[in-house]
Amino acid sequence: MKIVCYECGKEQKDGNFVYRCSCGGLLEVIHDFTGLDAEKLKRLFAQRLSERMSVYASGVWSYKELIHPELAESDIVTKYEGNTGLYRSEQIRSALGIRELWLKAQSENPSGSFKDNGMTVAISHGRALGFERFTCTSTGNTSSSLAMYAALAEKEAIALVPRKQISLNKVLQTLAYGAKVIGFDGTYDDGIRFYERYGRELGVYICNSINPFRIEGQKSIVYEMAQSLNWELPDWIVIPGGALSNVTALGKGLQDMLELGFIRRMPKVAVVQAEGASPFHMMMSQGKRNLEPVERPSTIASAMNIGNPPSWSKARDFLSRTGGETCSVTDEEIMEAKALVDRSGIGCEPASAATVAGVWKLIAEKKIGAEESVACILTGNLLKDTDVLREYLLKDGRAQMLAADLTVESLERLIRGS
Ligand SMILES: Cc1ncc(COP(=O)(O)O)c(C=O)c1O
Numbered sequence: 107m108k109i110v111c112y113e114c115g116k117e118q119k120d121g122n123f124v125y126r127c128s129c130g131g132l133l134e135v136i137h138d139f140t141g142l143d144a145e146k147l148k149r150l151f152a153q154r155l156s157e158r159m160s161v162y163a164s165g166v167w168s169y170k171e172l173i174h175p176e177l178a179e180s181d182i183v184t185k186y187e188g189n190t191g192l193y194r195s196e197q198i199r200s201a202l203g204i205r206e207l208w209l210k211a212q213s214e215n216p217s218g219s220f221k222d223n224g225m226t227v228a229i230s231h232g233r234a235l236g237f238e239r240f241t242c243t244s245t246g247n248t249s250s251s252l253a254m255y256a257a258l259a260e261k262e263a264i265a266l267v268p269r270k271q272i273s274l275n276k277v278l279q280t281l282a283y284g285a286k287v288i289g290f291d292g293t294y295d296d297g298i299r300f301y302e303r304y305g306r307e308l309g310v311y312i313c314n315s316i317n318p319f320r321i322e323g324q325k326s327i328v329y330e331m332a333q334s335l336n337w338e339l340p341d342w343i344v345i346p347g348g349a350l351s352n353v354t355a356l357g358k359g360l361q362d363m364l365e366l367g368f369i370r371r372m373p374k375v376a377v378v379q380a381e382g383a384s385p386f387h388m389m390m391s392q393g394k395r396n397l398e399p400v401e402r403p404s405t406i407a408s409a410m411n412i413g414n415p416p417s418w419s420k421a422r423d424f425l426s427r428t429g430g431e432t433c434s435v436t437d438e439e440i441m442e443a444k445a446l447v448d449r450s451g452i453g454c455e456p457a458s459a460a461t462v463a464g465v466w467k468l469i470a471e472k473k474i475g476a477e478e479s480v481a482c483i484l485t486g487n488l489l490k491d492t493d494v495l496r497e498y499l500l501k502d503g504r505a506q507m508l509a510a511d512l513t514v515e516s517l518e519r520l521i522r523g524s
Pocket residue numbers: 219247248346347348349350351352353409410455457458485486
């Protein structure tokens with residue numbers, strides 16, 4: 107395993123942990139898979155699913171050989187993350203008018219979002235390097251996940267969070283796990299810029315997605331999806347895009363599986379952004395090579411309220427190589443799709459629902475064919491953002507709590523709607 111610069115290829119030393127190369131590029135973990143036997147690995151992964159209470163029962167660490175083969179088992183900090191449900195919903199499938207639809211519920215992770223797949227690896231790696239203080243800047247999911255794993259590892263957690271446009275639930279979750287939460291005026295982009303500059307000086311281990319071990323962990327989402335589907339992936343995988351860590355990990359995971367012979371063809375990937383925070387979609391749809399940051403991003407899907415996504419060049423290269431697509435959806439479209447996902451019983455937070463809204467749009471634009479199969483990655487739990495639910499469901503009168511005396515007559519009246 108090597109750590110190299112994604113842009114210039116220069117190798118970095120693991121012990122001297124930095125997040126960007128001297129050329130400014132992000133780093134990447136490179137594995138040497140030679141000598142690995144795909145069939146043996148598949149059998150090992152299947153067997154590990156039944157190993158309760160071992161670190162390999164985790165939906166991330168069951169793929170340890172492909173994620174961090176060198177890490178000592180005793181350094182692993184796990185909450186048996188991953189192993190999330192892959193669902194079909196006839197309601198959503200028929201509403202979208204697509205042949206086959208799968209929904210991968212990363213919302214079922216222990217802290218309620220896909221971040222746990224990456225965070226277990228980042229915290230374990232940082233602990234192995236001897237760090238005591240773990241930090242991130244966050245719109246709330248990264249910080250909740252960080253705080254949970256740091257508490258498990260009995261380490262200190264510090265989270266920098268924008269004072270505005272984030273969900274209170276996520277801040278409370280982060281505080282409840284015992285993290286120090288520091289609010290600042292600005293967005294996630296300002297927080298990342300700050301940490302890239304001063305993180306080293308502060309002596310903290312940064313758990314944002316500029317950390318390549320977060321990306322390694324998040325690859326397991328697509329390994330798991332492929333394993334659940336007997337190593338036959340759908341035609342399309344649709345994913346929301348904010349910092350673009352998840353699409354980067356998805357692309358890397360797919361590439362690993364193709365290289366190892368686990369899968370025979372590369373599915374197409376579509377990234378969906380919110381209209382008010384869509385610099386990546388703007389770049390890709392205009393055929394540009396460089397990202398122009400959005401100065402003041404704004405969307406109801408606060409998890410994607412990012413104007414300058416760090417992983418944009420990795421995401422660009424993957425989508426360009428594999429014929430992927432991007433689109434943007436409005437906040438109204440996101441909330442309409444969210445109602446559909448919530449009522450299907452699966453439920454998700456607004457950023458995740460952008461995938462379903464995106465499938466709608468991409469079918470209408472004839473980029474996804476109605477005869478194709480699609481999997482949407484639902485990244486966060488419905489309860490992550492009850493501010494939005496209160497506004498959208500209760501204030502807008504889309505749903506209401508009824509009141510009645512506990513008598514058969516009054517209940518019958520309400521049940522029958524008269
Ligand atoms: C729930 C949720 N969905 C989607 C995203 C966007 O993912 P990424 O930043 O990896 O593009 C985030 C935040 O990163 C998130 O918390």
